[in-house]
Amino acid sequence: xxxxxxxxxxxxxxxxxxxxxxxxxxxxxxxxxxxxxxxxxxxxxxxxxxxxxxxxxxxxxxxxxxxxxxxxxxxxxxxxxxxxxxxxxxxxxx
Numbered sequence: 001x002x003x004x005x006x007x008x009x010x011x012x013x014x015x016x017x018x019x020x021x022x023x024x025x026x027x028x029x030x031x032x033x034x035x036x037x038x039x040x041x042x043x044x045x046x047x048x049x050x051x052x053x054x055x056x057x058x059x060x061x062x063x064x065x066x067x068x069x070x071x072x073x074x075x076x077x078x079x080x081x082x083x084x085x086x087x088x089x090x091x092x093x094x
Contacts, residue, residue: 002029006029010029010071013027014068016043020042022036024041024042024045024079026076027076029073031079032075045081046081047081048082063083063086064084064088066087069087
């Protein structure tokens, strides 16, 4: 079990940490203890959505960057959106 200091250190790796108000973060070693709904999820945990604007397709909630994915605990991968899960597995060769 990681210490509180290790948990905070891992959370602080995210460039959005200082201004983030989400209760559910994939970098949190104790994510299984947290509660919240869809609005409480980190941007990389939200389902990927495709939107068309003027006949151009855009993808919202994209892939989590590799420099953060490498710090996501394996137990938290299931919480990531599909594209981030795939990227995590590729990065970790799983």
